[in-house]
Amino acid sequence: MNAVSADRPEPGQGPVALALRVLLLLAYPVLSHVASLRNEGMWAAAALAGLVLLCLLEPLARLRPWAWTVLLASCALLWWLGGSVWAWMLLLAPPVVFPLLVAWGFARSLLPGQIPLITRIVCALYARAGMPVTVPLERYTRRLSCAWAVVLLMLALINLVLAMSAVPDGLLAAFGIQPWWPVTHEQWSWCANIADWGLIGGFFALEYAVRSQLFPQRPYRNAWDFMRQMGQLGPAFWRDLLR
Incomplete structure (x- = not known):
């Protein structure tokens, strides 16, 4: 029992x-x-x-x-x-707030005495396979954590500008200020709800291709296996990682 x-x-x-x-x-x-x-x-x-x-x-x-x-x-x-x-x-808030929170999580893990988020994930994956994490790989994961922080911060800032420029119900329009570069609800949505995911997915795909060339010895066979193994790390790992 x-x-x-x-x-x-x-x-x-x-x-x-x-x-x-x-x-x-x-x-x-x-x-x-x-x-x-x-x-x-x-x-x-x-x-x-x-x-x-x-x-x-x-x-x-x-x-x-x-x-x-x-x-x-x-x-x-x-x-x-x-x-x-x-x-x-x-609806204008989540595309700004959520990337900003995740960017802060990446940036905070780069502070002295902390382990970068990507480093922790890679160490967990390699430990499950009984493979060592080399110094060059550890250095790469730190830089990658920094890159994700920058990408997500830029995404949040872009979405903030779009939220300010939306008409007729954007942030500036709500205070009676005419945006310098107005965008419609539909244009805002294509950027904040569709293009954002494309940019994140494109960055992930590009980074995975670079990583595959730099570190051919890895515990996963392809991108799908990489995602599957990350899921197998378990909810407790991800909950503790993002705290």
Whole structure:
């Protein structure tokens, strides 16, 4: 009985929870894009409600009363805001806030006495395969962590400029200021919800190709196997990594 309990994943950390997280993460840009194309607040409210659910998934699975209270209150507030321009304006925040938070996580891991995020991931992958992490690889992972911090920071700044330039409900327009380079809801969405993911995916693909040439001896066969092995590191590893 104890062995079975030990192998059982904690609430909010099993494969079903992981699949739900991926589904919610993928659903957000789709719902946000639809909201921008249709200019309807309820679609925006649905996209934001999905983000709230994504952030609260683990405490909800643990049946924490405060998490259910926050979820219900957030959904009620978003439903109320769905009939106004404020629901769409709230969509301007995640493309700025989330890349900025992740960029800060990468940058913070570069401080003295810290281990860079990419270094920790690579060390965990190589340890599972019983392979050593060489000094050149460790140096590369530090530089790569710095590169991701810069890329995500630049992405957040670009999205902030777009959020300020959106019309008629952007940040500047809300204060009666005409943007120097106005963009429509649709143009903002194509950049913030579609192009962002393309840039991140392109940087990842380019970096993986460079890494494959520089370090041919590695514990994964290809990019798909690399992603699969990262998933096998487990929820506890990723939760501790991002703290």
